[in-house]
Amino acid sequence: MQDLAVLFRGSNLARLLGGLGVTLKLSLVSVALSVALGLVVGALMTLKNPVVRAFFRLWLETVRIVPQLVLLFLVYFGLAKAFNLQISGEAAAVAVFTFWGAGEMGDLVRGAITSIPVHQRESSAALGLTRGQCWRFVLLPQAARRLVPQAINLATRMIKTTSLVMLIGVVEVLKVGSQIIDAARYDAPQAAVWVYAAVFFLYFLACWPISLVAGRLEKRWS
Amino acid sequence: MDLDFIQRFAPMYARAAGLTLRIGLIGIALSLAVGVLCCLARYFRVPGLRQLAAAYIELARNTPLLVQLFFLYFGLPKVGVKLSAEACAITGLTFLGGAYMAEALRSGLEAVDRTQAESGLCIGLTTLQNLRFVILPQALATAIPAIGANAVFLIKETSVFSAVALADLMYVAKDLIGMYYKTDEALLMLTAAYLVLLLPLSIAFSWIERRLRHAGFGGAV
Numbered sequence: 001m002q003d004l005a006v007l008f009r010g011s012n013l014a015r016l017l018g019g020l021g022v023t024l025k026l027s028l029v030s031v032a033l034s035v036a037l038g039l040v041v042g043a044l045m046t047l048k049n050p051v052v053r054a055f056f057r058l059w060l061e062t063v064r065i066v067p068q069l070v071l072l073f074l075v076y077f078g079l080a081k082a083f084n085l086q087i088s089g090e091a092a093a094v095a096v097f098t099f100w101g102a103g104e105m106g107d108l109v110r111g112a113i114t115s116i117p118v119h120q121r122e123s124s125a126a127l128g129l130t131r132g133q134c135w136r137f138v139l140l141p142q143a144a145r146r147l148v149p150q151a152i153n154l155a156t157r158m159i160k161t162t163s164l165v166m167l168i169g170v171v172e173v174l175k176v177g178s179q180i181i182d183a184a185r186y187d188a189p190q191a192a193v194w195v196y197a198a199v200f201f202l203y204f205l206a207c208w209p210i211s212l213v214a215g216r217l218e219k220r221w222s
Numbered sequence: 223m224d225l226d227f228i229q230r231f232a233p234m235y236a237r238a239a240g241l242t243l244r245i246g247l248i249g250i251a252l253s254l255a256v257g258v259l260c261c262l263a264r265y266f267r268v269p270g271l272r273q274l275a276a277a278y279i280e281l282a283r284n285t286p287l288l289v290q291l292f293f294l295y296f297g298l299p300k301v302g303v304k305l306s307a308e309a310c311a312i313t314g315l316t317f318l319g320g321a322y323m324a325e326a327l328r329s330g331l332e333a334v335d336r337t338q339a340e341s342g343l344c345i346g347l348t349t350l351q352n353l354r355f356v357i358l359p360q361a362l363a364t365a366i367p368a369i370g371a372n373a374v375f376l377i378k379e380t381s382v383f384s385a386v387a388l389a390d391l392m393y394v395a396k397d398l399i400g401m402y403y404k405t406d407e408a409l410l411m412l413t414a415a416y417l418v419l420l421l422p423l424s425i426a427f428s429w430i431e432r433r434l435r436h437a438g439f440g441g442a443v
Contacts, residue, residue: 003300061421061424064374064424065374065378065416065417065420065421065424066378066413066416066417067378067379067381067392067416068378068381069381069382069392070381070392070409070412070413070416073392073395073396073409073412074409074413077399077405077409078405078406078409080405081405081406082405082406156284160284160285160286160287161286162286163286163287163288163289164286164288164382166288167382167385174288174289174292177292178292178296181296189300190300190301191300192296192297192299192300193293193297193298193300193301194297195297196289196292196293196296196297197293197297199289199292199293200285200289200290200293203284203285203286203289204281204284204285207283207284207285208280208284211280211283211284
C-alpha cells in the first residue's frame with residue numbers, strides 16, 4: 001500500500017492531472033485546427049480536377065501510411081537538422097497532428113458528401129430549390145449526420161495519439177507519471193504498476209465519454 | 223546525403239523491418255482471433271461473456287497503446303509478472319487490436335439485413351449453416367475495408383515499441399541518430415522502410431475491397 005500511496009503523496013496527484021491538462025490542451029488545439037482545415041480539404045477533395053485529386057490522394061496516403069511517431073521525429077529532429085529550425089516539442093506535435101488530422105478529417109468530409117445519393121440533389125433541383133438552398137436544406141444536414149460521429153471518433157484517436165509526444169520531450173501525463181515513479185524509486189519501488197494504471201485510467205476517463213457520445217449520435221442518426 | 227552511410231546501415235533496417243513485420247503480423251492474427259471471439263460472444267448473447275467483451279472493447283479502444291505498453295513492461299514486473307519486450311509488444315498489440323477487430327466485425331454483422339438470417343432459417347438451414355453460408359459472407363464483405371484499415375493501423379502502431387527497447391525500425395533510427403548524428407539519412411531510411419512495408423498492404427486491401435463490393439446484396443447505388 002506504500003506504493004499506492006505514492007499517487008497521493010505531496011502534489012503528485014495534482015501534477016498528474018496537470019499532465020493530463022497538457023495532453024488535453026494539445027489535443028484540443030490539434031482537433032480544432034484539423035476540423036477547420038479538414039472541412040476545406042474535404043470540399044476540395046470532391047473536385048474532379050485530376051491534379052487536385054492526385055495531390056490530396058498523396059497527402060492522405062502519406063498520413064495513413066507513415067506512423068505518427070515517425071512524422072513527429074521527421075518534424076522535431078528532421079527540421080532542426082535540415083533547416084536549422086528549432087521548434088518546441090509542443091509546436092512539432094500540433095503541426096504533425098494537424099497535418100494528419102486535416103487529411104483524415106478531409107476524407108471523412110469527402111465521404112459524407114459523396115455518400116448522399118445523387119437523386120437528393122436532382123429532386124431538390126426539380127422542386128425548384130437554388131444551388132445554395134439545396135446545400136443548406138438538403139445536402140449539408142444529411143452530410144453532417146454522417147460526419148459528426150466519425151469526427152468525434154477521430155478526436156478520441158487524436159487524444160490517444162498525444163501520448164506519443166513524451167517521446168519527443170513534451171512533459172504530459174505519461175511523462176509526469178514516469179517522473180513520479182523515478183522520484184519514488186527507493187522508498188516505493190513498486191509504484192510503477194499503480195502510477196501507470198492511474199495514467200491508463202485517466203486516459204480512459206478522458207476518451208470514454210466522448211466515444212459514448214459518438215456511439216449514441218451514430219445510433220440515433222443512422 | 224551520405225550514400226555510403228545508407229548502404230552500410232540498410233541491412234540493419236532490413237532486419238528491423240523484419241522484426242516490425244513479424245510482430246505486426248502475429249499481432250494482427252491474434253487480434254483477429256480475439257475479435258472473432260468477442261464478436262461471437264456478443265452476437266450469440268452469451269451471458270457474462272458478452273458483458274465482459276463489451277467492457278474489454280471500451281477499455282482497449284479508449285486508451286493509448288503506449289500507456290498499455292508502459293503498464294505491461296514497467297508496471298507488471300513490480301507485481302511479479304515479467305514479460306520480455308517482445309511478449310509485451312505482442313500482448314499490447316493484441317489487447318488493442320482485438321477490440322478494433324471486434325468492432326469492425328460487429329459493424330459487418332449488423333449490416334446484414336435481419337430478413338437474410340430469417341429467410342435462411344425459413345428454408346431450413348441450421349444456425350451454423352446460416353452463419354456459414356448466408357450471414358458471414360455478407361458480413362465479411364462489409365467488414366473487409368475496416369479490417370484492412372485496422373491491419374495497416376496495427377503495423378503503424380508497432381512504432382511505439384521502440385520505447386520499451388525493442389529493436390524495431392524506430393529504435394534503429396533513433397540509435398543511428400544518437401551514434402552518428404546522421405539525422406537526414408536515418409529518418410529518410412525510416413520513412414522509406416515504412417513505405418515499403420505498408421504501401422503494398424494498403425494497395426492490396428483497396429484491391430480486395432473493390433472486388434468484394436460486388437458481393438453485396440440489394441441496395442446497391
